[in-house]
Amino acid sequence: MKKQVFKFSSSSTEVHFASGISYLKKIADPKAAVLITDENVYNAHTKRFKDWNTIVLKPGEEYKVQATVDAVVEQLIEMEADRKTTLVGVGGGVITDITGYVASVYMRGVRFGFVPTSVLGLVDASIGGKNGVDVGAFKNMIGIIRQPSFILHDMAFLKSLPQQEWENGFAEIIKHACIKDAAMLAELEINSLKSIPKQPERNL
Ligand SMILES: NC(=O)c1ccc[n+]([C@@H]2O[C@H](COP(=O)([O-])OP(=O)(O)OC[C@H]3O[C@@H](n4cnc5c(N)ncnc54)[C@H](O)[C@@H]3O)[C@@H](O)[C@H]2O)c1
Numbered sequence: 001m002k003k004q005v006f007k008f009s010s011s012s013t014e015v016h017f018a019s020g021i022s023y024l025k026k027i028a029d030p031k032a033a034v035l036i037t038d039e040n041v042y043n044a045h046t047k048r049f050k051d052w053n054t055i056v057l058k059p060g061e062e063y064k065v066q067a068t069v070d071a072v073v074e075q076l077i078e079m080e081a082d083r084k085t086t087l088v089g090v091g092g093g094v095i096t097d098i099t100g101y102v103a104s105v106y107m108r109g110v111r112f113g114f115v116p117t118s119v120l121g122l123v124d125a126s127i128g129g130k131n132g133v134d135v136g137a138f139k140n141m142i143g144i145i146r147q148p149s150f151i152l153h154d155m156a157f158l159k160s161l162p163q164q165e166w167e168n169g170f171a172e173i174i175k176h177a178c179i180k181d182a183a184m185l186a187e188l189e190i191n192s193l194k195s196i197p198k199q200p201e202r203n204l
Pocket residue numbers: 038039040041044059060061064091092093094095097117118119120121124125126127128129130131139140157158159160161162165168
């Protein structure tokens with residue numbers, strides 16, 4: 001397993017590459033953590049959430065709204081989450097955006113981390129500290145820039161990712177390669193997208 005630490009002006013983010021969710025116990029105490037996920041991820045990987053307090057949200061962009069934030073805050077209050085609680089978003093970009101935002105406003109800010117489960121989440125949405133929700137037709141209209149304490153990669157989640165979501169994520173990877181990485185673009189050109197999901201641990 002490879003760990004890399006990224007430093008920012010007033011914080012840092014540990015990225016744990018090629019880990020497993022079992023490693024999460026080393027960076028977050030299950031008694032003082034709440035995992036936030038969506039129904040698709042939870043139903044496909046229920047066993048992985050065993051031992052963790054978990055809030056399960058409806059999936060989809062239409063739920064990336066303030067009403068969901070309010071509902072999560074109410075559940076956190078019921079669970080008696082406090083300033084020592086760590087929130088962990090386990091999901092695609094919708095879940096990590098909501099989790100980072102809730103963690104930034106709950107009790108004026110608690111520790112948070114991400115376990116991105118979509119390709120787009122791994123290569124884009126979990127990175128950079130942008131957290132927020134949509135307002136009506138306006139995407140990401142409210143939010144905050146705050147870096148997660150950690151990002152943990154568990155490629156086994158990708159086994160249940162629908163083909164359409166692989167394609168969405170790879171559009172972002174191809175864009176990155178076109179702008180900045182000729183070697184990656186050459187590799188993408190000789191591999192078909194169909195072959196990559198079969199071996200996510202090797203290829204991503
Ligand atoms: N914060 C940022 O910098 C940033 C950057 C890019 C995108 N985003 C945001 O990310 C969101 C898009 O992210 P996304 O494409 O991951 O969308 P998403 O979170 O809606 O996930 C896409 C679909 O895949 C499902 N899914 C995710 N992981 C799965 C898994 N392992 N198995 C089965 N199903 C799974 C989800 O339930 C959902 O139905 C948008 O809201 C966008 O604004 C944020």
